[in-house]
Amino acid sequence: MTFGDTDDLALVSLRFCGKEGLLCYFTTLTSASFMMNYVIQPLAQASDDLAGEDATALLKEVRERCLSGLSSELSDQLHVLPMKLGRGYAALFAEGARDCLLVDVKELVTRSVEEPTSQNVIRGPKEGFTESAATNMSLIRRRIVTDKLRFERYEIGEKTRTEVYLAYIEEEADEEVLRQVREQVRSCRMVSLFDSGSLESLFRPRGYWLFPTVYNSERPDSVCSCLLDKRIAVIVGGSPFVLIVPAIFRDFFQSPEDHYQWFLVGLFARLLRYVAFLLSLVVPSLYVAITSYHQELIPTILLTSIAAQREGIPFPAVIEILLMEAAFEILREAGTRMPRLVGQAISIAGALVLGEAAVQAGIVSNINVIVVALTVISSYVAPVYTFGSNIRIFRYGLILLASFTGLYGVILGCAVLMIHLSRMETFGVPYMSPLSRMLGGKTP
Incomplete structure (x- = not known):
């Protein structure tokens, strides 16, 4: 048999309208009460007057009179039976019939409509999509x-x-x-x-x-x-x-909540997301470039404070940044994969304990912890999580460029990023629309 010796395949022999029949279905895709009330009992109570010489005509009569409340179809294609049974259909065979009657009996338990977990809003609808x-x-x-x-x-x-x-x-x-x-x-x-x-x-x-x-x-x-x-x-x-x-690019910085409040408040929120995106992208590389090559750009008082904090630190600024970025990435991943009740506690406690311990041990400086914390927090501002996670790769590239060539590397990396964005298209639509509208680009 096609399905072998699987435990959830039910084969029910029954007699209806004076003929022997066989009912096949998966018990894991429907319930016993549903099958008994809507399929088996109506077939058992069918009148023998429906019986005739043509078994296929009998199945048609059964479909119209006994199972009319269920979606069903007659089929003589045996190769579709495995797919139909797997979709929650029951197959009814009658003695002497070439066709079989396929009846939709699926009764699956699905998750109810709940509030979305990845795109939260304070004001707006609380309904979210489900797996159905x-x-x-x-x-x-x-x-x-x-x-x-x-x-x-x-x-x-x-x-x-x-x-x-x-x-x-x-x-x-x-x-x-x-x-x-x-x-x-x-x-x-x-x-x-x-x-x-x-x-x-x-x-x-x-x-x-x-x-x-x-x-x-x-x-x-x-x-x-x-x-x-x-x-x-x-x-x-x-x-x-x-x-x-x-x-397009702007989609990943818009939240549905922007349209449910005053226009200026929504506009300010969107501008804040763009600023946070730029901060998460360039702040670590700017810190490496300025502290390593361009100390003259830092005010004297601040430069003295940074130098005092970095006294005794055994690593250069780029190694400091990369170490803390790696530590925060591990904490981010641990907080995401852990159970919800403990994941947030691990992220917060781990960041506080790890940052404080690293500073006390003289591995990193206080200003380094501030820079990395600002970068990580800014990366979470984008309403779509996948957008912020993709930026991390480019951020590491900017950090390495800044460690070799200073601000020139940061400017070069940003120029490459702008060229990359301006060349991107999705289904013929420029990725930077409507910024490209003035260039004659196609907008959705």
Whole structure:
């Protein structure tokens, strides 16, 4: 047999309408009470008057009279049975029938709609996506009440057959972008797909790009706003994160809460995020460059204080910075992977204890701890976590450049970064839109 000796496959022999039958289903995808109340009892109580010479016609009668409240279909394609049974269908066979009746009996327990964990807001909706694609589509449908909203279904994964849905507003979404997304989804050849993060590589432009080109969100209001902005959403069954394409630089600095409060307050918050991004990027490299090569740029009183703090420190400034950055990276990773109740305590206590101990031991200076702490805190300001985490790689490059060439290396690294950003495109849309609008670039 196809499924072998698996324990959760139920094979129920029954008699209905004067004929012998066999009912197959997975007990792990439905409940015994559901099967008894909506399938087995109606079949057992079916009148013998339905019996006839043609067993296939009998299955049609049973479908219309006994199981009309359930989604069902007749099929003579035996090769689709494993996939259908794995999707939560029950297969009903009748003696003498070439076809079988496939009945949708899945009754899965899914996580209820809860507040998002990665994109918190003080004011605004508290609903977040779940692992159920149907629930996620309903959250979008409830907010965008238009007959132009479309959901296209695909299946990805040779072994998982994961449901993937493209959501867009017809006649508003860019047809060329929609065509490219469809082609990439259809041409995807993956053995398994469990989360939307595995699909992000499909929508990235060719080459190595430092910044993310696919926006992801747990918030229905944020995704709906992007759909109304003529974008395309990708919903993956089993993942609470919905992908948005095309994504541009400004998307990663906007929070849904910016639109729920006074305009000036939202504008100030966005500007603060941009400033924090620049601080997290250049503060460590500026510290290394100035203290190592350009001490004349530091006021005399501050220079005297820094020199007094660094007295007795056995490492140069670049080694100090890299040591503390590595320590904070380890604490960040430990706080993320530990259970929620102890993860925050480990991060806070570890940072305080480690920083104080390193200063007391004479390994690093006080100013070094301040610089690294400011950098780490600034990197958390971006509403999308993946954006801040990608910047760390470039920050280490700037630190190394500053250690060799001082401010010239920092300026060179920033120039390379600007060139990199200006060359980036996602589905033909310049990454720096609307900054590139004056250059005639295409904006979403």
